[in-house]
Amino acid sequence: MDTKLDVLIIGAGSAGLAALREVRKHTKRFAVINHGPYGTTCARVGCMPSKSLIEAANAFHRRQSFAEFGINGGDSLSVDIPKVLRGVRDLRDRFIAGPIKFTEDLGPRSIAGKARLLGPHHVLVNGQELTADKIIVATGSRPIVPATWTEFGDRLLTTDTLFEQERLYERIAVIGMGAIGVEIAQALARLGLEVVGYGQDDFLAGLTNEAVNRTFHELLQKEFPVYPGAPAELRQTADGIEVTNGTHTVVVEQVIAALGRRPNVDDLGLETLGVELDDQGLPKVNPQTMQIGDLPVFLAGDANGRVALLHETADEGHIAGLNAVAGKIICFKRRTPLMVVFSDPNIAVVGKRLSELIPGTFVTGAFDFRRQGRARAALRNKGLVHVHADKQSGLLLGAEMCAPAGEHLAHLLALAIDRSLTVYDLLHMPFYHPVVEEGLRSALRDLTAQLPEKPASDLSSCAAFQAEALD
Amino acid sequence: MDTKLDVLIIGAGSAGLAALREVRKHTKRFAVINHGPYGTTCARVGCMPSKSLIEAANAFHRRQSFAEFGINGGDSLSVDIPKVLRGVRDLRDRFIAGPIKFTEDLGPRSIAGKARLLGPHHVLVNGQELTADKIIVATGSRPIVPATWTEFGDRLLTTDTLFEQERLYERIAVIGMGAIGVEIAQALARLGLEVVGYGQDDFLAGLTNEAVNRTFHELLQKEFPVYPGAPAELRQTADGIEVTNGTHTVVVEQVIAALGRRPNVDDLGLETLGVELDDQGLPKVNPQTMQIGDLPVFLAGDANGRVALLHETADEGHIAGLNAVAGKIICFKRRTPLMVVFSDPNIAVVGKRLSELIPGTFVTGAFDFRRQGRARAALRNKGLVHVHADKQSGLLLGAEMCAPAGEHLAHLLALAIDRSLTVYDLLHMPFYHPVVEEGLRSALRDLTAQLPEKPASDLSSCAAFQAEALD
Secondary structure (H helix, E strand, O other), X not given: OOOEEEEEEEOOOHHHHHHHHHHOOOOOOEEEEEOOOOOOHHHHHOHHHHHHHHHHHHHHHHHHHHHHHOEEOHHHOXXXXXXXXXXXXXXXXXXXXXXXXXXXXXXXXXXXXXXXXXXXXXXXXXXXXXXXXXXXXXXXXXXXXXXXXXXXXXXXXXXXXXXXXXXXXXXXXXXXXXXXXXXXXXXXXXOOOEEEEEOOOOOOOOOOOHHHHXXXXXXXXXXXXXXXXXXXXXXXXXXXXXXXXXXXXEEEOEEEEOOXXXXXXXXXXXXXXXXXXXXXXXXXEOOOOOEEOOOXXXXXXXXXXXXXXXXXXXXHXXXXXXXXXXXXXXXXXXXXXXXXXXXXXXXXXXXXXXXXXXXXXXXXXXXXXXXXXXXXXXXXXXXXXXXXEEOOOOEEEEEEEEEOXXXXXXXXXXXXXXXXXXXXXXXXXXXXXXXXXXXXXXXXXXXXXXXXXXXXXXXXXXXXXXXXXXX | OOOEEEEEEEOOOHHHHHHHHHHOOOOOOEEEEEOOOOOOHHHHHOHHHHHHHHHHHHHHHHHHHHHHHOEEOHHHOEEOHHHHHHHHHHHHHHHHHHXXXXXXXXXXXXXXXXXXXXXXXXXXXXXXXXXXXXXXXXXXXXXXXXXXXXXXXXXXXXXXXXXXXXXXXXXXXXEOOOHHHHHHHHHHHHOOOEEEEEOOOOOOOOOOOHHHHHHHHHHHHOOOOEEOOOOOEEEEOOOOEEEEOOOOEEEEOEEEEOOOEEEOOOOOOHHHHOOOOOOOOOOOEOOOOOEEOOOOXXXXXXXXXXXXXXXXXXXXXHHHHHHHHOOOOOOEOOOOOEEEEOOOOEEEEEEOOHHHOOOOOEEEEEEEHHHOHHHHHOOOOOOEEEEEEEOOOOEEEEEEEEEOXXXXXXXXXXXXXXXXXXXXXXXXXXXXXXXXXXXXXXXXXXXXXXXXXXXXXXXXXXXXOOOOOOO
């Protein structure tokens, strides 16, 4: 293999492969180095296996509505956890097949090994030094686990190991109530395990809105105990692992650490680049170019510690890839922020967070889904949405929700915010009946009631009278 | 009661009540006449009870995925149809309570009786003549049933009678495979009844796109026999009712007529208005004003034979109400067309139908949901979406689909089409991962591959380089 390359990509995960897609359009002088398992964090241990687990859990949980629907026998359903986990792995294997084949097909351009930067153009891997015009670093992240917790051995799981288990213990504590912790904890509780959730932060699942957070906490609390607002400590006891946050103490058989993820930049040699590194060992990266300073080095995906979301990671790889082969660095607008948590009801945060809005400049429209017709017919009428708009113009700024079909409402709002629409613009679209989107419409109408302009109709009047009669 | 009114509304259904909401803001000299049961077609016998039945049916049907998820005991579930129907009626009663109270609270301004127009300002009801400056006719519609079918007595149901049944027979034919027929037939089949569907048209559920229709037909056919493309004839036999379309013959115990709805304009006196009536007895109505000719009479909702969809009906009542109290007739733009059928997968038609597009001026992007990751994790990966865009500009024109979460994809597309967005605009929004909206994105990318302009990125580049670095 040629050791003088145009582009060297370190990491064959979602960001690295997205970069590769752009790079290979322009040059054959590239290589991809990967350390550890192939198949992307998302497909192997992240988005996809967790969604598979959640779908099984929600299908089983639905039995609680069976009697009200007129379905008998729900009580005699049981769940075979080892089979659920096998199903998750089967699907996982199908999801990782694509990315694995993608790198396999590269032949010698794909290198398995741990890379170490020797400078802005030099990388050492498997004892060999490679040089490259441009380097894309996309080494991903790994779950955070406090060093002392290793003593719990296989009683301590992370998303890296959870889906590999043949079976799970009955009593499980999930430590960390961010997006991943909430998804996993609710899924395991719905699969009939005795789950307790501990969160350091007051806010669950990445929310920043107190009213939505309170509603969500109350709903979760009906399914399993959730203790936010204090760090948990673990201690080995004769019976298992004792978990306490000072106020609430339980003894469990297994602990799942969901404390967030840490960029994989240890021993990567970032210090050889000659730029300042922060206390996490990370350099500054321009999120519109993915470039580190003015170096020919790009840092994309989870590895830069920015946002560990697949769609952002894919964009970052894409941007880094385009810039690695561009004559001149191109600056890209990043997308409207969107976060979804696949709990039930879904959590979603779109556009600006409440903490980013200037008090006094905006108004908030709310809707409680208990009153929503379609959600009632589905026996899913739980949740709350808050939508924020500029108090003068009605420009949509952001929204937070825990809502039935919230993932879909969030995409509708994301499009509206992305296009700089006002509340009036959004109310102009058709809302079919009966759909949960009507609940969002109620929140929008709650907004217009607070705005200075109150048109008599959501419809716009014709510019000129048109005699378009029925045929 | 005063017999000289500003506005008289005939019909206390969805259109009439929407009109009333506007009228009462401007005058107290109004009355609402209603014939037959109160509570709106939608809440009483339409959208809401059907959705309630569908939710129960889908919950029961989901057991077919239980084994694959790792859930045992799905085979021992059973459904109690009388209980399902009671549940539907219970919910129905809660949904109709609102509209009923709305008219009850009107006191003497609410009149129960059959109205007959005597001219553009005069109405006869319960032997009394009322005069009004403006009249809003919103008398709704009723299911079409061929006259000879009355011989089948209570073996012949329509949506007016279906939800009132204590129980249902085992073998049921649904005649008519439009939106309502498809929804009811699939729900009853999923509740374990032996259903056969007959449709006169080749297209099911209001589709106009052959590929989508074929996909949907194949999917439905796996659940129950569906025979589109030929009218069905019924004949009483010793064993029950024989249904045949000439090719396929079955004997069933009960028949549900879902042949569409007919405006309630019989004996209404529309001929006294002095305008031309068509062979259905309907005058021309301007859909942007709801006015009949230049008369002080408005015809809104199902009664005008235009589109029997709740959100359109509500708009029509709203427009008629605003115009009945306006000094000068206001002309309103109607909304982007949107139709959803709550089958599984959902059917949706957004914007222009294929038959309304000029051949050669557009391109079509397609995506088959068998390949969609999230839908696969949910074991719901069935369906097809076609999106049409202008072949030069990429302006979104319309879409048809049978798709998982199709009702939500349809709202996203409806907003995009309503705002005159291009494919590129829509691709600019964030698509979270993993969501079924990614399937829509694949169809959009299939579109851009056929368009003359092929940007290197879905992202837009910054107008000017911004040195927005990581904190």
